[in-house]
Amino acid sequence: IKSVTTGSGAGVYITYYLEILDDQSRAVLARDKIGRSVTNASGASWHALSHVTVTTAMFAGLGNGMTYKARIKAVRESDNVVSYSEMWPCVYVVQTNNQTG
Numbered sequence: 001i002k003s004v005t006t007g008s009g010a011g012v013y014i015t016y017y018l019e020i021l022d023d024q025s026r027a028v029l030a031r032d033k034i035g036r037s038v039t040n041a042s043g044a045s046w047h048a049l050s051h052v053t054v055t056t057a058m059f060a061g062l063g064n065g066m067t068y069k070a071r072i073k074a075v076r077e078s079d080n081v082v083s084y085s086e087m088w089p090c091v092y093v094v095q096t097n098n099q100t101g
Helices: none
Strands: 013-021 028-038 067-076 081-084 088-091
Antiparallel strands (some): 013 028, 067 081
16 A cells, blocks of 8 residues: 555645656656545545556656656645655556546
């Protein structure tokens, strides 16, 4: 489970981005908005990522089959405070999207 904490109160909107970094975690190579949610009465906000569709143009510079690091960037909209999840290894794979019908 990958998580990020923003330290927010209730009713705060959080915007989530998927970021892909080089395999040394030094440079952000691509970023795409993947969701938005509002915190509940306890200040929690959940956003499950089971299948993420990203903008092709944002990820065009990545190499098919190459390894990278991924993380979630969470931005608290009330004051633009940024929080990050832990990083995890990933492989960028180009394939047909069967979800579009």
